[in-house]
Every structure is written in structure tokens, then in C-alpha cells.
Amino acid sequence: MWFRLYVWLAGLWVKLFIQTGLYYHYSRIVRSVVEYKFRHGPPLRKYANYTQLLDEAQRWKWRADTWRVGWDSFSYPSRVQDSINRRDPNIGDCDDWSLYLAWVLRALEDAGRIFEGYRCLWFRVLTVNWVDEHARKVKGHNVCVFILQPLGGGAPQYAHVSNWDKAHIKTGRYNGTPYASLEEVANDLTSNGRLLGWAVCDLDLHLVRSKDYGRYDVR
Secondary structure: OHHHHHHHHHHHHHHHHHOOOHHHHHHHHHHHHHOHHHOOOOOOOOOOOHHHHHHHHOOOEEOOOOHHHOOOOOOOHHHHHHHHHOOOOEEEOHHHHHHHHHHHHHHHHHOOOOOOOEEEEEEEEEEEEEEEOOOOEEEEEEEEEEEEEEOOOOOOEEEEEOOOOHHHEEOOEEOOOOEOOHHHHHHHHOOOOEEEEEEEEOOOOOEEEEEEOOOOOOO
16 A cells, blocks of 8 residues: 555656656756856866767766755766766766766767767757566666767667666767667666656756656556
């Protein structure tokens, strides 16, 4: 009984807080207050290529947000860069990783130094929430998501990278799993869990689109 109520309340929170974009708006407010000194720097590193970014990312470690940053919110990418500059591997959790990756990958694409054989159309952050029936928990994750357009023609495909899948970056060529839609990406991230919904924001943390599945019942 308690788990049914827990899932229903968590689903309501996902619907009202994340899929309406309040999560992103909340992050913009929190970081402007607690990370105000990072609003204008330091500048983000200009990586030579995707492989160099991978080499750097291998040294990073996941670190949970605390009450000092509003429990769970996106940091300024410049705050992440400051940690990297200071050789502090604990750069943050999945939201911090994903937003930083989206910014530096866009810079790589703008400089024409990303994946061989592809052009990346845009970079966003995808927030996914699901029910893990086995662990009896509602879980969430953020990833940097982007569209790969084959230069030789063909349908564009979605791809993602985050602290879960750094190994997708290899020798300047995308070696991860491409997807036909954002829904496919979201379903893959749930690890066979029951998807509650997802939302996508741009690099300035404004809601782009979202989808709610209304799966708040407990099987």
C-alpha cells in the first residue's frame, strides 16, 4: 500500500515539477544565488576533439548534490569547469555532467571537430523518470542528448552521453547506440523499468518538450 502511494506521489511530482519545466526554472534560480560567482566564468575549455574530451571525462567522478545547491539542481557549466581546472574529480551529479557536456560538445560541433561522418543538429539535456519495481524506487537521470545527421544521407538519429556512458566517445567516431526517437532514448535509460515521463531542456535550461505516460499504478 505504501509503495502505491509513494509511486503516485512521485508521479505527481514528476508531472507538476519536471514536465512543466519548473525543475529547470528552479535550477536557474538556485544557481544564480549559490553559484553567482560562476555566472561569467571561468570560460569553458575548448577541447581539441571528442577523444580529448573522453580522456578528461574518465577522471571525473559522480558526486550527489547537497542542500547547499538546493538538493538537486543544475550547476553552471562554468562551475563544473572550475572543478576541472582545480583537478577536483568530483564535478557533480548527472545534471551537472549532462549540461556541461552539451555546452562543450556544441562548441566542438561549431568548430567542426566532432564525429567523423556526421553533423550534429542540436544539443539538449534529457531528464527521464521511471519506476524500478525490483528496487521499489522511483528513479531519475539526466543525459546530454543530440541528433546525428549522416553526411552521406539517411535519417537523423538520436544519441546520448552522460556519466553512465562515457565510453561512447572513441577515436572521434560515435560508437554508441543510435535511436530513432527521444522516446527510444528514454526507454533505454530506464533499464527495463516503467517509464513515467521525460522532459527536454535547452542549454539555458528552458523547457523544449515533455511527455507524461500516466503510469502511476503499481503492478
